[in-house]
Amino acid sequence: MGVEICVEGLTKSFGHQVIWQDVSLTLPAGEVSVLLGPSGTGKSVFLKTLVGLLKPDRGSVRVAGRDITTLREHELYEVRKLFGVLFQDGALFGSMNLYDNIAFPLREHTRKSESEIRRIVLEKMDMVGLIGAEEKLPGEISGGMRKRAGLARALVLDPEVILFDEPDSGLDPVRVAYLNQLIVDLNAQIDATFLIVTHDIASARQVPDNIGLLFRRELVMFGPREKLLTSDEPVVRQFLNGRMQGPIGMAEEKDAAQVEQELAQLGDSARAETPGSRELTPRLLPGPGITRPPRWQAIARREAEPHRRREVADA
Numbered sequence: 001m002g003v004e005i006c007v008e009g010l011t012k013s014f015g016h017q018v019i020w021q022d023v024s025l026t027l028p029a030g031e032v033s034v035l036l037g038p039s040g041t042g043k044s045v046f047l048k049t050l051v052g053l054l055k056p057d058r059g060s061v062r063v064a065g066r067d068i069t070t071l072r073e074h075e076l077y078e079v080r081k082l083f084g085v086l087f088q089d090g091a092l093f094g095s096m097n098l099y100d101n102i103a104f105p106l107r108e109h110t111r112k113s114e115s116e117i118r119r120i121v122l123e124k125m126d127m128v129g130l131i132g133a134e135e136k137l138p139g140e141i142s143g144g145m146r147k148r149a150g151l152a153r154a155l156v157l158d159p160e161v162i163l164f165d166e167p168d169s170g171l172d173p174v175r176v177a178y179l180n181q182l183i184v185d186l187n188a189q190i191d192a193t194f195l196i197v198t199h200d201i202a203s204a205r206q207v208p209d210n211i212g213l214l215f216r217r218e219l220v221m222f223g224p225r226e227k228l229l230t231s232d233e234p235v236v237r238q239f240l241n242g243r244m245q246g247p248i249g250m251a252e253e254k255d256a257a258q259v260e261q262e263l264a265q266l267g268d269s270a271r272a273e274t275p276g277s278r279e280l281t282p283r284l285l286p287g288p289g290i291t292r293p294p295r296w297q298a299i300a301r302r303e304a305e306p307h308r309r310r311e312v313a314d315a
């Protein structure tokens with residue numbers, strides 16, 4: 001069973017540059033949450049702060065009740081065993097083959113025998129479709145394979161929390177579909193708490209229980225996916241519709257006057273919605289033969305009741 005992560009009043013800056021401020025959210029135990037946001041809004045910085053790789057200026061990150069921002073290095077080392085992290089660039093060791101890369105956390109953090117390690121590594125490699133590539137070096141394989149190797153490595157310690165930084169970037173649409181199914185199946189099987197950073201709106205619609213959006217140094221919204229997908233917030237609408245017009249600009253943000261001017265010039269077309277962009281796409285379900293944890297019964301009930309979905313959206 002995953003653990004809850006409770007973030008309160010979190011602020012992070014580098015020198016004079018404030019990355020985000022006063023971020024509060026709770027990742028419910030065992031649920032899947034997605035974090036969206038324009039490039040450069042600090043999503044990767046947020047994930048690194050959750051595992052204690054970066055120290056926030058203010059605020060707390062409670063993992064299973066312990067505030068990790070106040071822990072000493074050796075205590076943090078223990079808490080980190082609860083986490084599996086898939087970094088944005090895969091973060092594999094270039095001189096180690098895939099087998100040794102994936103075995104690394106087991107050799108570093110456990111006293112398991114090499115035969116036990118072999119069993120776990122091959123099981124995870126099979127899970128992500130990498131059997132046969134054990135001897136390959138990271139430089140010899142495709143970007144998609146590197147992502148999957150990073151994912152296998154994030155899984156070997158049976159983590160309570162898994163953080164995925166853009167697991168789908170650089171993958172073709174078919175691979176993204178497989179990856180999404182893999183994520184949903186994994187969550188049902190190991191029941192860990194998941195946080196996924198992605199730019200893929202289709203994935204964000206189908207996979208998570210909760211969605212959050214970072215924009216202009218703030219967490220604009222975080223809550224059940226129904227709430228965000230049907231929200232009228234202009235930033236949310238622009239992001240979900242992939243429109244150029246709106247508060248989000250090329251340099252990440254525009255000033256309010258510029259946005260108003262643009263919207264006035266374009267009239268109604270600037271507010272046009274892509275057909276179906278407010279619809280609640282059905283959730284991706286765990287594949288056949290995978291036992292669903294009890295919370296799936298609640299999800300199934302919620303999905304089956306359209307009137308209730310509206311209530312949640314209005315809440």
Ligand SMILES: Nc1ncnc2c1ncn2[C@@H]1O[C@H](COP(=O)(O)OP(=O)(O)OP(=O)(O)O)[C@@H](O)[C@H]1O
Pocket residue numbers: 014019037038039040041042043044045046088
């Ligand atoms: N170690 C660091 N020192 C100084 N500045 C940093 C550091 N790490 C990140 N930043 C800055 O923090 C900001 C947010 O970076 P981050 O990588 O978290 O963005 P992101 O939302 O993950 O973007 P993308 O979607 O492109 O991956 C950037 O301006 C970046 O330059």
Ligand SMILES: [Mg+2]
Pocket residue numbers: 043044045088165
């Ligand atoms: Mg990033």
